[in-house]
Amino acid sequence: MAQATDPSRSGPATLSDVARLAGVSLATASKALNGRSQVRAETRQRVIAAAERLSFRPNQLARGLLAGRTGTVGLLTSDLEGRFSIPILMGAEDAFGAGEVAVFLCDARGDAIREQHHVRALLGRRVDGLIVVGSRTDPRPSLGRELPVPVVYAYAPSEDPADLSIVPDNVEAGRLAVDHLLACGRTRIAHITGDPGYLAARERAAGAEAALSDAGLALVGAPRFGMWSEGWGRAAAAMLLDKHPEVDAVLCGSDQIARGVVEVLRERDHRVPEDVAVMGFDNWQVLTSASRPPLTSVDMNLEQVGRAAAQALFGAIAGARRSGVQTLSCRVVVRGSTAALS
Amino acid sequence: MAQATDPSRSGPATLSDVARLAGVSLATASKALNGRSQVRAETRQRVIAAAERLSFRPNQLARGLLAGRTGTVGLLTSDLEGRFSIPILMGAEDAFGAGEVAVFLCDARGDAIREQHHVRALLGRRVDGLIVVGSRTDPRPSLGRELPVPVVYAYAPSEDPADLSIVPDNVEAGRLAVDHLLACGRTRIAHITGDPGYLAARERAAGAEAALSDAGLALVGAPRFGMWSEGWGRAAAAMLLDKHPEVDAVLCGSDQIARGVVEVLRERDHRVPEDVAVMGFDNWQVLTSASRPPLTSVDMNLEQVGRAAAQALFGAIAGARRSGVQTLSCRVVVRGSTAALS
DNA sequence: CTGTTAGCGCCTTCAT
DNA sequence: ATGAAGGCGCTAACAG
Numbered sequence: 001m002a003q004a005t006d007p008s009r010s011g012p013a014t015l016s017d018v019a020r021l022a023g024v025s026l027a028t029a030s031k032a033l034n035g036r037s038q039v040r041a042e043t044r045q046r047v048i049a050a051a052e053r054l055s056f057r058p059n060q061l062a063r064g065l066l067a068g069r070t071g072t073v074g075l076l077t078s079d080l081e082g083r084f085s086i087p088i089l090m091g092a093e094d095a096f097g098a099g100e101v102a103v104f105l106c107d108a109r110g111d112a113i114r115e116q117h118h119v120r121a122l123l124g125r126r127v128d129g130l131i132v133v134g135s136r137t138d139p140r141p142s143l144g145r146e147l148p149v150p151v152v153y154a155y156a157p158s159e160d161p162a163d164l165s166i167v168p169d170n171v172e173a174g175r176l177a178v179d180h181l182l183a184c185g186r187t188r189i190a191h192i193t194g195d196p197g198y199l200a201a202r203e204r205a206a207g208a209e210a211a212l213s214d215a216g217l218a219l220v221g222a223p224r225f226g227m228w229s230e231g232w233g234r235a236a237a238a239m240l241l242d243k244h245p246e247v248d249a250v251l252c253g254s255d256q257i258a259r260g261v262v263e264v265l266r267e268r269d270h271r272v273p274e275d276v277a278v279m280g281f282d283n284w285q286v287l288t289s290a291s292r293p294p295l296t297s298v299d300m301n302l303e304q305v306g307r308a309a310a311q312a313l314f315g316a317i318a319g320a321r322r323s324g325v326q327t328l329s330c331r332v333v334v335r336g337s338t339a340a341l342s
Numbered sequence: 343m344a345q346a347t348d349p350s351r352s353g354p355a356t357l358s359d360v361a362r363l364a365g366v367s368l369a370t371a372s373k374a375l376n377g378r379s380q381v382r383a384e385t386r387q388r389v390i391a392a393a394e395r396l397s398f399r400p401n402q403l404a405r406g407l408l409a410g411r412t413g414t415v416g417l418l419t420s421d422l423e424g425r426f427s428i429p430i431l432m433g434a435e436d437a438f439g440a441g442e443v444a445v446f447l448c449d450a451r452g453d454a455i456r457e458q459h460h461v462r463a464l465l466g467r468r469v470d471g472l473i474v475v476g477s478r479t480d481p482r483p484s485l486g487r488e489l490p491v492p493v494v495y496a497y498a499p500s501e502d503p504a505d506l507s508i509v510p511d512n513v514e515a516g517r518l519a520v521d522h523l524l525a526c527g528r529t530r531i532a533h534i535t536g537d538p539g540y541l542a543a544r545e546r547a548a549g550a551e552a553a554l555s556d557a558g559l560a561l562v563g564a565p566r567f568g569m570w571s572e573g574w575g576r577a578a579a580a581m582l583l584d585k586h587p588e589v590d591a592v593l594c595g596s597d598q599i600a601r602g603v604v605e606v607l608r609e610r611d612h613r614v615p616e617d618v619a620v621m622g623f624d625n626w627q628v629l630t631s632a633s634r635p636p637l638t639s640v641d642m643n644l645e646q647v648g649r650a651a652a653q654a655l656f657g658a659i660a661g662a663r664r665s666g667v668q669t670l671s672c673r674v675v676v677r678g679s680t681a682a683l684s
Numbered sequence: 685c686t687g688t689t690a691g692c693g694c695c696t697t698c699a700t
Numbered sequence: 701a702t703g704a705a706g707g708c709g710c711t712a713a714c715a716g
Contacts (some may be wrong), residue, residue: 012465012490014709025687030711038685055488057466061403061412062709065692068353070403072467074449080432092421093449097460104448105417107435118439123354124399125414125444137413148354230632256632286628290572290598305545356693367703372695382701404693614716 013054022050033058034265064126069244071101071200073313074122076115078156079135080107083284084302087137088133088154099314101128112133119143132158133306138199150316153176154309155302157325161261164316166309168273168300169327170200177251177279180332181216184339186249186277187238190220192261193253194228201253202223204281208251220244228253233260241268255280255287255297262291262337277338293336300330355396364392365492375400406468413443415655416464418457420498421477422449424646425626430496433648441656443470452477461485470656471494475648479509480541490519490657493645496651497644499667503581506658508651510642511669516549519593519621519640522674524557526681528591528619532562534555534578536570543567543595546623551595562586570595583610590618592682597622597629597639602642604633604679635678643671 015296019029024047031039032047050056064070075092077085093103104122108115122130129149134140134156142160143151150164157165181189191208194201203294205223212218221244226232233252237260240247252258262272270276280288283299305328312322361371366389373381374389381389393400406412417434420429435445446464450457464472471491476482476498483495484502494505499507523531533550536543545557545564554560563586568574579602582589594600600622604614612618614635622630625641647670654664 012468015711016709026709027688028686031686034711035639038409040685043685057462058465059407059709061407061693063711065401065403065407065694065709066711069693078430079559080435086422086428089447090449093447096454097448100463101465102446104444105431106439106444107432114439120399121442121444125402126354256628259632282710289599295579357695358693366692369696369704370702373702385701400695404708405695407710408695410708491692628703648692 012059013051013056015056015058017054018047018051019058021054022047028330044321069128069317070126072104072125072127073101074104074106074118074125074127074130074311075133076106076108076118077133077135078108078110078115078131078140080109082135084155085135085301086131087323088309091303091308092131092310093152094303095307095310095314097188109175112141119147123148129317131309131313133309134158136198137170137203142178150313152309152313152316154305161325162323164312164322165325166305166312166327167327168302168305168330170203170300171207171210172249173281173298173300174204174209175211176207176320176330176332177204177281178208178211178215180296180334181249181251181279182211182217184249184273184277187217188220188244188247189217189251190244190247190250191223191251192233192240192252192295193223194227194232194257196225198228200340201262204253220247226257228256230256230260230263233257234264235260237261237264241270250276250278252278252280255282255284255295258292258297258337259287259297262293262295266292273336273338273339279332279338283333288333288335291337293339296335296338297333298330299333300322301328302326351574354401355393355398357398357400357402359396360389360393360398361398364389378585388613411470411659414469415443415445415652416446416460416466416467416469417475417551418448418460418464418472419448419475419477420450420452420457420482422451424477426497427475427477429644430648430651433645433650434473434496434652435648436645437649437652437656454483461489465490471659473651473655474498475651478542479512481546492655494651494655495659496643496647501668504665506654506664507667508647508654509667509669510547510647510672512642512668513549515623515640515642515672516546516551517553518549518672519546519623520550520553520557520675521620522638522676522680523591523593523619524553524559526591526619527616528588529559529590530562531559531591531593532582532586532589533565533593533595534575534582534599535565535567536574536599538567540570546595562589568599570598572598572602573604575599576606577602579603579606583612584605592618592620594620594622597624597626597637600637600639600679601629601633604635604637606633608634615678615680621674621680625675630675630677633679633680638677639675640672641675643670646670 032044106118130151139159140156153165195283224236279296281298283297288295374386386613448460474495481501482498484500496509565581566578623640625639630637
């Protein structure tokens with residue numbers, strides 16, 4: 001007759017197992033475990049002990065079925081491989097994990113069909129909301145206004161201004177970078193950056209030029225667009241030094257490019273930062289700390305983007321009706337490649 | 343009276359909404375939509391049309407409540423930030439995504455307490471199984487044998503041999519690397535690797551020495567353990583060249599170390615690969631392709647580890663009772679840093 | 685304070 | 701071929 005107390009009977013223990021073991025009714029057991037006040041302390045203890053013995057965990061599915069909310073959200077990324085999704089994902093996971101919501105992860109691999117498939121699957125699981133993480137900052141198609149749950153776009157904003165998007169501020173990033181170089185006493189600043197097809201590249205360049213203009217200065221030569229690679233950084237640096245040997249700083253569109261630039265400077269016996277300061281964007285540790293000297297870089301605060309998206313989604317689930325694109329600040333992380341002239 | 347057909351009435355449409363709109367009973371609607379054969383073709387069409395009009399998605403929670411299975415698994419990583427979890431995670435997501443199971447992602451950040459918390463939360467959501475992804479290949483504590491669902495450990499095996507673990511074969515990786523260098527005609531091979539506290543470092547070294555021994559050779563000097571960084575690669579390479587200028591190949595414990603080694607060789611005017619061949623482990627694109635020349639590296643096939651873990655979990659959920667540590671093969675990706683002597 | 689009852693949305697016997 | 705009824709595990713009314 002140990003059946004009621006046998007946890008291995010058949011699947012996880014249910015509330016009625018607990019109630020039976022504690023010798024109370026279902027409702028009382030429920031109240032006791034959920035901290036409802038209408039239950040005698042001694043009874044509550046008995047129920048709790050029973051639940052403990054059976055290692056009872058309330059079935060969230062059943063609970064969600066009743067409540068209408070599941071405490072579950074979908075995280076839809078378009079590119080897990082890329083390194084930008086990860087910090088955002090971590091920030092979101094972090095913000096949610098603090099509360100009691102669980103995250104469904106789906107990777108659409110940049111495929112719209114697959115994305116649609118995932119959205120359907122997630123809706124079938126009755127997620128309370130969706131976060132859509134892009135792989136680059138260019139605007140992306142909206143999932144549509146007809147979804148039964150709120151959606152927040154992170155990193156890549158939605159093309160539909162009625163949607164809510166959280167993105168890093170790349171224009172400000174460009175400004176901050178130039179401001180830092182100016183503060184280091186540099187005035188002949190060149191800009192080598194990545195693929196001009198990326199909005200991030202154009203915005204960072206625009207921010208940089210605006211900040212220079214505010215200071216009554218201009219870039220040395222035009223911004224050099226190319227690719228997001230060390231190889232391009234090396235090639236562009238070589239051309240730059242040939243044409244403008246007077247540069248005293250190179251602002252690079254990414255840490256990868258910056259590493260390439262630093263290498264070429266070393267090879268040509270320019271001292272960094274004494275002769276030429278160098279800085280990048282993204283603050284990608286593996287690169288910034290391996291460089292000689294370590295790279296100053298603009299951190300886009302992606303974890304914060306993830307956290308903010310999660311919080312915005314919380315708000316939306318609770319009924320808040322925000323929309324539009326919200327930009328988040330970034331910050332300069334100073335290292336040896338731009339130490340001020342002494 | 344358009345209430346029944348109004349999708350915006352209150353939350354998502356339910357099966358009874360569909361049944362009402364189609365003018366049939368709940369049971370018939372269910373049969374029609376699930377392809378049961380006991381329903382007239384014309385009726386089925388009517389139901390499907392109604393479901394379409396209401397954009398009805400069956401509530402998987404309700405379904406799971408009844409079925410006992412939720413079509414859901416938990417992916418418990420201990421370190422999202424590190425780059426090893428991601429490919430594994432992608433492989434698993436991929437293997438699952440093909441079917442109809444959704445993945446809950448949790449990051450324990452290397453904290454056992456947080457991990458325990460996540461396990462409880464996942465069990466509360468009635469996941470059908472768990473995949474535990476480690477951040478390094480050293481064995482980790484088991485979640486225990488008392489869990490109500492199957493568990494598969496990936497990358498880091500469980501300390502309990504009764505658990506099932508899927509890990510890359512680092513010993514074989516070491517052997518393959520040396521075999522490749524031998525095939526390139528190298529015989530004076532040195533080994534610079536990372537933190538000796540990592541099993542991966544020790545196993546790769548052991549595999550390398552075994553392969554050399556099989557060929558009647560030995561390493562040039564002892565394996566040089568240190569850190570997983572370019573900086574260590576540079577320092578160790580400098581010492582190595584001072585002491586053993588005769589080396590014709592350096593096997594490096596990681597791509598980062600290898601990059602450092604290549605840099606020092608360049609600076610000292612040794613040609614790579616003509617004078618000294620260099621190779622690393624992990625096949626981390628960002629590093630291998632930025633290096634001059636591009637780095638040969640051993641790919642640990644981590645995506646496959648993730649996929650295999652997912653498939654093993656499938657099997658376990660279906661009732662298979664495997665246990666022990668299963669190792670997966672890796673592969674050498676040849677690039678310019680080891681091109682055979684001509 | 686405690687127990688009984690009625691569903692949440694769905695699927696599955698069992699009648700009809 | 702269709703419909704009525706029961707139940708998955710839980711909570712929120714209502715009784716007692």
